[in-house]
Amino acid sequence: DSGVTQTPKHLITATGQRVTLRCSPRSGDLSVYWYQQSLDQGLQFLIQYYNGEERAKGNILERFSAQQFPDLHSELNLSSLELGDSALYFCASSPPAGLAAADTQYFGPGTRLTVL
Amino acid sequence: DAKTTQPTSMDCAEGRAANLPCNHSTISGNEYVYWYRQIHSQGPQYIIHGLKNNETNEMASLIITEDRKSSTLILPHATLRDTAVYYCIARMEYGNKLVFGAGTILRVKS
Numbered sequence: 178d179s180g181v182t183q184t185p186k187h188l189i190t191a192t193g194q195r196v197t198l199r200c201s202p203r204s205g206d207l208s209v210y211w212y213q214q215s216l217d218q219g220l221q222f223l224i225q226y227y228n229g230e231e232r233a234k235g236n237i238l239e240r241f242s243a244q245q246f247p248d249l250h251s252e253l254n255l256s257s258l259e260l261g262d263s264a265l266y267f268c269a270s271s272p273p274a275g276l277a278a279a280d281t282q283y284f285g286p287g288t289r290l291t292v293l
Numbered sequence: 294d295a296k297t298t299q300p301t302s303m304d305c306a307e308g309r310a311a312n313l314p315c316n317h318s319t320i321s322g323n324e325y326v327y328w329y330r331q332i333h334s335q336g337p338q339y340i341i342h343g344l345k346n347n348e349t350n351e352m353a354s355l356i357i358t359e360d361r362k363s364s365t366l367i368l369p370h371a372t373l374r375d376t377a378v379y380y381c382i383a384r385m386e387y388g389n390k391l392v393f394g395a396g397t398i399l400r401v402k403s
Contacts, residue, residue, distance in 0.1 A: 222390035280386050284336030
């Protein structure tokens with residue numbers, strides 16, 4: 178158990194819909210990362226937040242957005258869903274720089290999204 | 294981040310050492326070598342990382358060549374539970390995102 182929690186575990190929805198994935202980082206971790214893993218693309222970085230602020234963006238579609246709240250949990254919002262958005266979505270967190278094992282990313286169990 | 298190259302797959306007998314190679318010939322002086330693994334659709338798990346010295350922890354050992362162009366992850370006594378995809382990643386510490394390649398599928402067989 179990494180200490181990172183993600184809900185829900187599974188999500189099945191239809192094309193055109195909107196969903197929200199939730200992530201709670203490990204206690205004390207300020208950074209949250211979102212990754213997408215699909216069969217054809219592998220594990221890809223989407224976006225990073227640090228203490229509530231967006232830090233880096235990867236290959237995140239405009240239909241996707243994220244935020245990190247004051248209590249440090251994060252949400253990934255996916256809208257106008259397409260069949261190709263079906264994937265595993267992982268959240269990871271890492272401790273602040275300067276702490277032991279800093280910059281090690283701890284991954285949650287993921288949310289499996291199926292778009293029908 | 295420097296590109297890394299790993300074999301597509303490897304087999305290892307249970308109880309034997311698993312040696313997973315990684316080439317990173319374009320690695321820069323301030324890039325670390327990180328290893329993660331992913332067991333069947335679970336979240337990736339950090340294993341070990343290093344800069345230029347060999348490193349060992351409770352999970353594995355990391356051997357980095359003197360020129361830093363390649364490294365080997367060693368699982369000293371592989372078990373069936375070590376069957377997973379192993380990812381070698383070169384990145385700056387306190388960076389940022391992890392850039393995952395295809396990794397090496399390690400199959401541990403009894």
